[in-house]
Amino acid sequence: EPEVTQTPSHQVTQMGQEVILRCVPISNHLYFYWYRQILGQKVEFLVSFYNNEISEKSEIFDDQFSVERPDGSNFTLKIRSTKLEDSAMYFCASSSRQTQYFGPGTRLLVL
Amino acid sequence: EDQVTQSPEALRLQEGESSSLNCSYTVSGLRGLFWYRQDPGKGPEFLFTLYSAGEEKEKERLKATLTKKESFLHITAPKPEDSATYLCAVAPYNTDKLIFGTGTRLQVFP
Incomplete structure (x- = not known):
């Protein structure tokens, strides 16, 4: 059964550093999303992406965040x-x- | 404002003891209501989509129902492997996002 994969599973970084989180969506899907869940809290929407552009973003998704689909499989x-x-x-x-x-x-985890 | 409230926050059941989880929602227009299961440290695993009041979906020991204001996830004769957090989410019209509740943490004891 096709599934969404993500790498890395864990990332530790220092405050102020750049991080890139990677995802391989299900192959025939056209809509892509990022959500986050702070420990003990709700799952929160960050951004949606369709046809190579952002279709919607939340207040959380400020200028520090960006999304990209660099090739036909990664997001x-x-x-x-x-x-x-x-x-x-x-x-x-x-x-x-x-x-x-x-x-x-x-x-x-940001230290 | 669109929002989702789930109750109870936590539920402890004996194996075989049936129960129901509640998801109340207020949304300007409902495109769909979704139930997910989430194990600790894992991503939400899709269970059901419900689109209109009166609709019901079943999978093994789980049955989801929908009214105009709430949804129930009924668990019949649960087993310890059903222990997880069950998340409810709504998709309002004119938006891509899912709005999640805080979940119900279910523990089933043998």
Whole structure:
């Protein structure tokens, strides 16, 4: 059964450093998403991406964040200058229509 | 404001003891309601999509129902392997995002 994959599974970084989180969506899906979940809190929407451009973004997704689909299979989330409060699980999701399928997540820890 | 409230926050059941989880929602227009299962340290795993009031979906020991204001996830004769956090999410019209509740943490004891 096709699934969304994410790398790395864990990432530890120093405050102010750039990180890139990678995702391989399900192959025939056209819509891609990033969500995050701070420990003990709700899953929160960050951004959606369709047809090689951002279709929607939340207040959280400020200028420090960017997304890219560099080739036909990968979808990336870049955080340009990490802050302590960026520590969270980051989930990639993809969909062909209504239902979003989530990856296993990347646990980001900013020290 | 669109929002999702799940109850109870936590539920402890004996194996075989059936129960229901509640998801109440307020949304300007509902495109769909989704149930996911989340194991510790893992991503949400899709269970069901419901689109309109009166709709029901079933999978093994789980059954999801939908009204105009809430959804229930019924668990019949649960087993220890059903222990997880169950997340409810709504997709409003005119937006791509899912809005999640805080989840119900279910523990099933043998």
